Amino acid sequence: MDASGKEKRPNHRQFDQDIILALDRSHSMAFDLSGVDWKYPPGIPGYPVGITLPPHATLSRWAALMKAVDAFDEIIGRANFQPRVGIVTWSSEITRNSVEYLLTKVTSAVTARDLELTDTVINGLLNGNGKKKGLKKKIEARASNVMLGATNMSAGLTEALRMLEQDTSKPLAKKTIVLMTDGLWNQGSDPVEVARTARGRGIVIHTITFLPGAQQNEMVEIATITGGRHYFAQNAAELEAAFRDLAYAMPVLLTQ
Secondary structure (H helix, E strand, O other), X not given: OOOOOOOOOOOEEXXXXXXXEEEEOOHHHHOOOOOOOOOOOOOOOXXXXXHHOOOOOOOOHHHHHHHHXXXXXXXXXXXXXXXXXXXXXXXXXXXOOOHHHHHHOOOEOOEEEEEEEEOOOOOOOEOOOOOEOXXXXXXXXXXXXXXXXXXXXXXXXXXXXXXXXXXXXXXXXEEEEEEEEOOOOOOOOOHHHHHHHHHHOOOEEEEEEEOOOOOOHHHHHHHHHHOOOEEEEOOHHHHHHXXXXXXXXXXXXXXX
């Protein structure tokens, strides 16, 4: 109670939140869920034919990621005060001089902005069929194309930082990146250095490593440097659980 004898109630203050999902779309995301490199789901031929085909619709690592992102979307979509969300996907650059291009005749950039920061998707914008356009739809389009490249994690992180800082419409928003990979960074600069840059700019990075063989030590370091959480998901269920946990944790209220 306060000095007048009235019950004192907590003063809740909502704050804006901007979240970027920085998702690994290297070729290993087309592999199966065993954690073994170059092992495709049943029905997908091995190398070199397998590299020319889209990831399996239900049994690939990318399929597991789509389900996890859909769960994340569903939870934050129920929040009273919803964050803005963007999506960056990353792998490595595929040029006309690469083996991948010789096999597929496809080129691709190292990073892509699959979704700019927005709240309309989260808030249930409907398409022509009356169905919600969710975050899953933004990465589902990738599932119909070949998935190529190595793991340039620092490029993905840098692009996520750039997206957060280029949008100045909500300068006081709490800024967060969710970085997910199933592998080891093997191209580009050390992503830990990018994490130090993020820390200097007040940006938190949560990290998720998926399946045995994924790079845990540096992903733990990235999260620790920025004050984020690290999750190791040994299977599809744990991957979904990690995204669910983050979805529950991030849209919060500050109490004064």
